[in-house]
Amino acid sequence: MQTDDFFLGRPGEDVDWTDCKSGEWVCQMWELDVELMESLRFGSLPAHSDLDVAVALTRLLHEDLVARGTRHDERMNDEEVVLAVKAHRAVLERLGLELPQLPFRHHSGFYDYWRKNDMSGGGGWQARRECIEGLLGPTRQALEDQQEVEYERRFKNGPRGTFKNLIFAAVGPKPKIVLRDAVNNDVEIVQNAENCLVYSDPMPAQGLTWRHVVTWWQANHLPTAGEPEAADALYRRLYRSLDSLPEQTVLRTYCTRYAEPDGFDLPALIPQVYLHYDPYTRKSGGHSGALHRQRMDFLLLPPTAPVS
Incomplete structure (x- = not known):
């Protein structure tokens, strides 16, 4: 599953740039699939395993928070980050994994957090990247460990289909x-x-x-x-x-x-x-x-x- 799969709309030539406000236009160009995010809180997706969804959601949160802390080209607004975090927690709970303890709820909270914790000024971008890695890195590693188990299970009886090379x-x-x-x-x-x-x-x-x-x-x-x-x-x-x-x-x-x-x-x-x-x-x-x-x-x- 790709991070783009969590969105209905993608950047395109039909964007009305006159309606874009400074610092907000990127989020307005992407349309989060709110119905999909809400559904993940109550059950698995028919077409994707919880493991695949958790990997993609972890990547989405990591990329978006790093973008907010460095380039300011994040795709989600505050409300959408809250939805993504809730969906992420629900999927991880179904997988029986420990939940990441985020000390903020959304982008604005992350902004306040890094200002209070000496991640502004020179070297701030790298400090914010390391902050997000420290918060979400263990979750990514736990998911990769589960993927290892899944690969072992999948290949223990040999490859499926016709052998070619x-x-x-x-x-x-x-x-x-x-x-x-x-x-x-x-x-x-x-x-x-x-x-x-x-x-x-x-x-x-x-x-x-x-x-x-x-x-x-x-x-x-x-x-x-x-x-x-x-x-x-x-x-x-x-x-x-x-x-x-x-x-x-x-x-x-x-x-x-x-x-x-x-x-x-x-x-x-x-x-x-x-x-x-x-x-x-x-x-x-x-x-x-x-x-x-x-x-x-x-x-x-x-x-x-x-x-x-």
């Missing part, structure tokens, strides 16, 4: 991906493709084993190497994609099992798998924030059905 083990700058064919849902890596691995062979019924991945690696990278040599080179390449000690420990520990009898027929441990791709960035000004955690630390693809 696996983009993983990126080193260096992350790949830039485009949707080349929207009809057939074909993706293409248009930049930094050399930094990642892409497995696009058909998914075997017995799942993606280490033997399958080694065979794929041999065919595409080391056609003259034997299986042991190719397996060692592939392991080293996968290890290079990890830059944290816990992840390196997991990979080393699991991969020792490949040396056991029939170890090559175990499910392959695939590191740094791209689950989805958000092409927008904060730098470009179009950051959507819709897709949390683009990469999964590790993925196993076991058999899709019992193997006889």
Whole structure:
């Protein structure tokens, strides 16, 4: 869910600038969906989970309060902030999460708060940003923790739908991906493709084993190497994609099992798998924030059905 989804109207060319008062025109250009905000206080939305709504509401409040404290281009007025805070609290309560303790109710209250707490003058903008981060940051982290649990639940039985490709083990700058064919849902890596691995062979019924991945690696990278040599080179390449000690420990520990009898027929441990791709960035000004955690630390693809 996007923050824009909480609004009915968006800035456009039909704005009557003669009616805009100094310091108020931005809020007048956006029309909050009051009915939607009110409904969130009494129940979940049919089309979005409470978790997705809570993430979007947290982002909305964070962005709007930071905007009020720095650029003065916030989208909500005082009354609308009150509605958003009430909706936010209701959704968090349904999720069983601790509520943020805001020491103000709306933008005007935030203004009074920062004046009383030495956040004016030089360095005031940064102090206000840090203030809002301190108030809403723990809530965002708690929501991200719940999203982690949700991802684990969603992927524990393997990917849904038809397997097409696996983009993983990126080193260096992350790949830039485009949707080349929207009809057939074909993706293409248009930049930094050399930094990642892409497995696009058909998914075997017995799942993606280490033997399958080694065979794929041999065919595409080391056609003259034997299986042991190719397996060692592939392991080293996968290890290079990890830059944290816990992840390196997991990979080393699991991969020792490949040396056991029939170890090559175990499910392959695939590191740094791209689950989805958000092409927008904060730098470009179009950051959507819709897709949390683009990469999964590790993925196993076991058999899709019992193997006889």
